[in-house]
Amino acid sequence: MSDLRLERLVKRYGSLAAVDGISLSLGEGGFLSLVGPSGCGKTTVLRMVAGLIEPDGGRIYVGGDDVTDVPVHKRNLGLVFQSYALFPHMTVAENVAFGLHRRGVPRADVETRVAKALALVRLDGLAERAPRQLSGGQQQRTALARALVVEPRLLLLDEPFSNLDALLRDEMRIEIKRLQQEVGITTLFVTHDQGEALGMADQVAVMNRGRLEQLAAPRDLYRAPSSAFVAHFIGRANLLRGEVRGRRGEEVTVGLPTGAAVRACGEIGDGRCCVVVRQENVRLVPAATTADNSFAARIVVAAFAGATAQYVVRLDDGTELQVQVPGARADLGPGATVVAEWDATDASVVPDA
Amino acid sequence: MTAGLRKRLDRNGLGLLSPPLLLLLVIFLAPLLAMLPTSFQPYIPGKGIGEGFTLEHYAKALTDSYYLEIIGRTLALGVIVTLTCLVLGYPLAFFLARTESRWRPWLMLLVIFPLLLNLVVRTFGWIALLANRGLVNDTLKALGLIETPIKLLFNFGGLLIALSHIFLPFMVLVLVGVIRNLPRDVEDAARTLGAGWAATFFRVTLPLSLPGILAGSILVFVLTVSALVTPRLLGGPTYKVMSTLIYDQFLQLLNWPAGAALSFILTAIAVGLISLSSGMARRMGAGT
Amino acid sequence: MSARAAERWRARGLAGFAGLMLAFLMLPVVVVVLASFTTTSYLTIPPKGLTLRWYGQVFADAEYIDALWFSLVLAIVVTVVSIVLGTMAAYALARRQVPAAPAVSGLLMSPLAFPGVVIGVALLQYYTLTGLRGSFAGLLLAHLVITLPYTVRTILASMAGADPEIEAAARVLGANPWVAFWKATLPVIRPGMMAGGLFAFITSFDNVPVTIFILGTRHTTLPVKIFTAIEYGVDPSIAALSTLLIAGTAVFLVAAERWVGFHRFA
Numbered sequence: 001m002s003d004l005r006l007e008r009l010v011k012r013y014g015s016l017a018a019v020d021g022i023s024l025s026l027g028e029g030g031f032l033s034l035v036g037p038s039g040c041g042k043t044t045v046l047r048m049v050a051g052l053i054e055p056d057g058g059r060i061y062v063g064g065d066d067v068t069d070v071p072v073h074k075r076n077l078g079l080v081f082q083s084y085a086l087f088p089h090m091t092v093a094e095n096v097a098f099g100l101h102r103r104g105v106p107r108a109d110v111e112t113r114v115a116k117a118l119a120l121v122r123l124d125g126l127a128e129r130a131p132r133q134l135s136g137g138q139q140q141r142t143a144l145a146r147a148l149v150v151e152p153r154l155l156l157l158d159e160p161f162s163n164l165d166a167l168l169r170d171e172m173r174i175e176i177k178r179l180q181q182e183v184g185i186t187t188l189f190v191t192h193d194q195g196e197a198l199g200m201a202d203q204v205a206v207m208n209r210g211r212l213e214q215l216a217a218p219r220d221l222y223r224a225p226s227s228a229f230v231a232h233f234i235g236r237a238n239l240l241r242g243e244v245r246g247r248r249g250e251e252v253t254v255g256l257p258t259g260a261a262v263r264a265c266g267e268i269g270d271g272r273c274c275v276v277v278r279q280e281n282v283r284l285v286p287a288a289t290t291a292d293n294s295f296a297a298r299i300v301v302a303a304f305a306g307a308t309a310q311y312v313v314r315l316d317d318g319t320e321l322q323v324q325v326p327g328a329r330a331d332l333g334p335g336a337t338v339v340a341e342w343d344a345t346d347a348s349v350v351p352d353a
Numbered sequence: 354m355t356a357g358l359r360k361r362l363d364r365n366g367l368g369l370l371s372p373p374l375l376l377l378l379v380i381f382l383a384p385l386l387a388m389l390p391t392s393f394q395p396y397i398p399g400k401g402i403g404e405g406f407t408l409e410h411y412a413k414a415l416t417d418s419y420y421l422e423i424i425g426r427t428l429a430l431g432v433i434v435t436l437t438c439l440v441l442g443y444p445l446a447f448f449l450a451r452t453e454s455r456w457r458p459w460l461m462l463l464v465i466f467p468l469l470l471n472l473v474v475r476t477f478g479w480i481a482l483l484a485n486r487g488l489v490n491d492t493l494k495a496l497g498l499i500e501t502p503i504k505l506l507f508n509f510g511g512l513l514i515a516l517s518h519i520f521l522p523f524m525v526l527v528l529v530g531v532i533r534n535l536p537r538d539v540e541d542a543a544r545t546l547g548a549g550w551a552a553t554f555f556r557v558t559l560p561l562s563l564p565g566i567l568a569g570s571i572l573v574f575v576l577t578v579s580a581l582v583t584p585r586l587l588g589g590p591t592y593k594v595m596s597t598l599i600y601d602q603f604l605q606l607l608n609w610p611a612g613a614a615l616s617f618i619l620t621a622i623a624v625g626l627i628s629l630s631s632g633m634a635r636r637m638g639a640g641t
Numbered sequence: 642m643s644a645r646a647a648e649r650w651r652a653r654g655l656a657g658f659a660g661l662m663l664a665f666l667m668l669p670v671v672v673v674v675l676a677s678f679t680t681t682s683y684l685t686i687p688p689k690g691l692t693l694r695w696y697g698q699v700f701a702d703a704e705y706i707d708a709l710w711f712s713l714v715l716a717i718v719v720t721v722v723s724i725v726l727g728t729m730a731a732y733a734l735a736r737r738q739v740p741a742a743p744a745v746s747g748l749l750m751s752p753l754a755f756p757g758v759v760i761g762v763a764l765l766q767y768y769t770l771t772g773l774r775g776s777f778a779g780l781l782l783a784h785l786v787i788t789l790p791y792t793v794r795t796i797l798a799s800m801a802g803a804d805p806e807i808e809a810a811a812r813v814l815g816a817n818p819w820v821a822f823w824k825a826t827l828p829v830i831r832p833g834m835m836a837g838g839l840f841a842f843i844t845s846f847d848n849v850p851v852t853i854f855i856l857g858t859r860h861t862t863l864p865v866k867i868f869t870a871i872e873y874g875v876d877p878s879i880a881a882l883s884t885l886l887i888a889g890t891a892v893f894l895v896a897a898e899r900w901v902g903f904h905r906f907a
Binding site for chain 3: 471
Binding site for chain 2: 102
């Protein structure tokens with residue numbers, strides 16, 4: 001078990017920089033999610049850490065050792081693939097034993113360690129099965145056991161849930177989180193799903209177009225996104241583009257192109273900016289109150305989803321907002337006129353992308 | 354034809370299938386079946402096929418030392434050509450399957466080209482290469498390695514070289530298909546688990562390409578033991594394999610019964626091996 | 642860095658070996674082309690001198706020209722009929738509930754498993770009995786038997802990529818079954834039909850083991866003609882003729898690659 005540090009990591013494909021100078025560090029026993037839209041370079045980062053892709057620049061340190069030039073098979077990392085990548089011609093036990101054999105572990109020890117690893121992922125009894133005879137969840141547990149049994153310095157998870165159905169996905173998320181805490185292994189987790197990224201990790205790194213947009217704890221990332229991209233990618237917040245008109249302490253007044261003014265909080269200079277309004281921070285009320293921001297609006301779409309309800313409302317100036325309210329209070333239909341309100345403290349200002 | 358019948362023939366596809374199936378029944382199965390009784394009839398020198406029933410052609414083919422030598426030679430050629438194609442073809446196929454060169458389609462065409470080129474022409478090329486005054490002997494002489502030409506035509510060595518060349522593309526194309534379909538993640542997984550290139554290749558890549566190796570080997574073996582043109586031209590009238598023996602029995606000696614019996618023995622080898630291997634492939638596919 | 646260097650050397654070694662094997666594959670081709678230009682009356686490589694005399698001799702030989710036309714006409718007719726029959730069979734196997742479908746497709750493929758010489762001698766006897774020996778029809782039917790596996794297989798493979806729902810959609814939109822097939826399915830399976838047709842053409846145009854037993858006395862095919870010529874003795878005119886076939890095949894292959902991306906079907 002070790003910490004992980006990336007220094008200005010670069011990978012180019014032709015003229016395109018798939019990874020464009022990523023630096024980050026992850027403490028021992030930490031769990032970091034690397035999240036971003038597909039093609040943002042997150043998987044390339046993970047594969048460079050694993051040694052499967054050779055970086056064009058930058059260094060990779062594991063436990064203080066520079067492993068940039070160490071070949072894959074000498075890095076001693078555990079990697080769980082999106083496809084699980086189980087050896088189809090070997091049984092579950094042989095799959096798990098593979099890494100131990102490569103390390104010259106004596107036969108008797110191999111047996112006990114394989115049995116222990118299988119017990120850890122609750123697969124005891126399936127040791128002699130072939131991978132194709134396993135369910136998706138069992139295959140993933142096998143892949144996890146195979147990665148962990150060699151006691152790797154890092155655990156790397158590459159989109160491990162994308163091949164599971166929704167129910168199994170929730171179950172495996174909790175399972176892996178529990179396992180990671182039990183073993184206490186430093187983990188790098190790559191996903192395109194922001195919910196997964198927030199829920200699993202104690203640190204979230206958001207990537208976009210090969211660059212790191214923001215690295216923060218899940219709560220901070222959600223509450224204080226540093227860019228319009230992060231604000232939209234994490235939680236699909238409403239973004240209102242405009243220009244800073246004035247400032248009083250923490251509070252900023254932003255003029256929208258439609259002429260309306262919005263009050264929000266944030267540290268930002270003058271010029272173009274973006275107001276971030278979370279869907280659940282907008283209140284739909286029958287008549288205007290004393291809120292900092294208050295706009296007459298009309299319901300365009302109403303979609304009830306159980307615990308919550310989703311609305312699309314159109315303000316008088318034509319701007320459309322996504323609004324999420326608790327399902328118990330969803331009694332508005334399309335065409336209804338309402339007032340959309342939010343407090344300045346619930347809206348933040350970020351630079352316009 | 355009634356409307357009901359027409360509808361049924363359409364739904365079960367037999368309406369569409371009957372022309373091709375009729376063709377195969379009349380021009381393929383019927384001739385083969387018609388040859389079966391011939392193989393059990395006596396041969397009367399000078400007159401041709403006689404009346405009666407005899408097993409002598411089969412018995413002779415499987416006991417007579419002349420025939421046995423030819424059958425043995427054919428099978429040995431099949432095995433050695435197959436192994437040669439496998440050893441030469443696997444690395445080439447591996448390269449073609451994995452290269453990211455933009456020339457890859459054209460390199461593939463270099464493999465396909467000899468396959469499309471007339472077999473007689475390819476064989477003729479080998480005559481030019483292997484003759485006493487051919488390129489191989491001339492080169493060796495010019496290099497001072499030999500003084501008198503080595504005999505490369507009308508013997509096992511020449512046939513082995515030429516047949517390996519002719520069937521190498523089949524092996525390569527089968528293997529390229531299989532190697533390209535190997536899951537790369539699985540090899541990457543082996544490497545992250547501590548396997549160097551040799552362990553990754555011998556423990557993962559090679560075992561996973563076994564179905565392709567089996568398919569390619571069966572194909573090359575069957576093609577080799579069935580080959581007529583190349584053995585005839587490079588072996589001459591004297592150095593015989595089973596198919597050239599059948600050719601002579603039918604066209605030169607006019608001993609159709611013996612030729613028919615040999616044909617069924619050759620067919621049994623080819624078809625038997627193919628059905629055996631498809632059974633094996635099914636079992637491999639069904640898992641451990 | 643040494644592990645990476647070793648990896649690079651392994652890759653270079655593999656590429657080198659692959660290059661060597663590709664050269665080996667092309668060796669007889671190059672040799673034939675070179676030999677066709679020699680001024681000597683025997684084969685020699687490298688050629689002594691440079692002459693087109695042997696090409697002139699080939700073009701002046703009426704038997705070669707006749708054999709070439711006969712082979713071409715036969716191969717073209719075989720290709721067209723084989724594509725039609727192959728499409729019928731593949732369509733039925735892919736889209737209809739064929740009883741005993743594995744046996745049917747097994748039968749359609751079986752000429753591939755049988756040695757050519759066995760099919761040839763069986764047809765020799767059968768055609769002698771039925772009077773088909775030496776006829777164009779007999780030759781055509783025999784070539785259809787040995788080309789059908791290729792057309793059925795490639796068209797069946799392209800059929801897998803043609804969604805049956807497209808044809809259903811065309812039917813719903815008012816197309817009759819013929820129009821639906823013609824407009825919805827045919828465009829998708831056309832590459833398979835082309836590739837199958839190319840295989841059929843080559844198989845027919847190249848065939849010796851079956852053809853040689855059922856030819857008549859009036860016409861012969863080009864490969865059988867060359868085959869018998871070599872048995873009598875080789876001279877550079879055969880190299881010249883072979884070179885013409887090599888050039889023709891190369892043009893054919895490049896054109897096929899451009900049209901249908903041939904290497905995907907091989």
